[in-house]
Amino acid sequence: MKLIIGSKHLSSWSLRGWLACKQSGLPFEEVLITLDDADWPARKLADDLAPSAGTVPVLWDGEVVVWDSLAILEYLADRVGRDRFWPKADDARALARSMVAEMHSSFAALRDQCSMDLRRVGKSGKLDSAAQRDVVRILTLWAEARARFGSGGPFLFGSFSAADIAFAPVVTRFRSYGVKVPGFAETYMDAVREHEWMQAWAKAAEKA
16 A cells, blocks of 8 residues: 655644554555645646645555545444444444534534644634533543543544544644643643654654
8 A cells, every 4th residue: 555645734624634553553565746836836737646636645555546544443443343443332423423524524613714734833813612622622622522421542433433533634734733631632642652653653754
């Protein structure tokens, strides 16, 4: 498999696709594109990005191509078994799917005002009321998942799952922009940041 991703300090969707590949346990080649490079406008027209209309991430598995981070996650779950990505219990899996879908399609104000930038650390930013509502909603979802299904480990549903993949860039945003969160969220965010894959991504993001 070959995963095409964008700059690691900037591309939240690439982070999700990359984490999904790591979660699958399948070997893959990583192809990194510098999104703020002068060559990016021409590079996005290349054949390997044509299926996604020049967006990242894109996963090539032989002749099979999948783009969009959630589609990549689901494709990989089909390949290796859905239990590797989703909770086994029906009620937990239903909540996890709903949370991932909401993260995928919502929170536009937070995305606009707190774009992913791993090289920005601890600089507080003033959020408008719409972004503040997004923060409250995210914290509410995290609290429900942790309270109902988080007893088996430090992540939203105990063990690392699709839900943590979806919210990993939010963890980086909250840190980068100095968003104040309650203690349970700090503990969860620490677990995500300390995960070996996130550590590897963050280290690489210092240069890419």
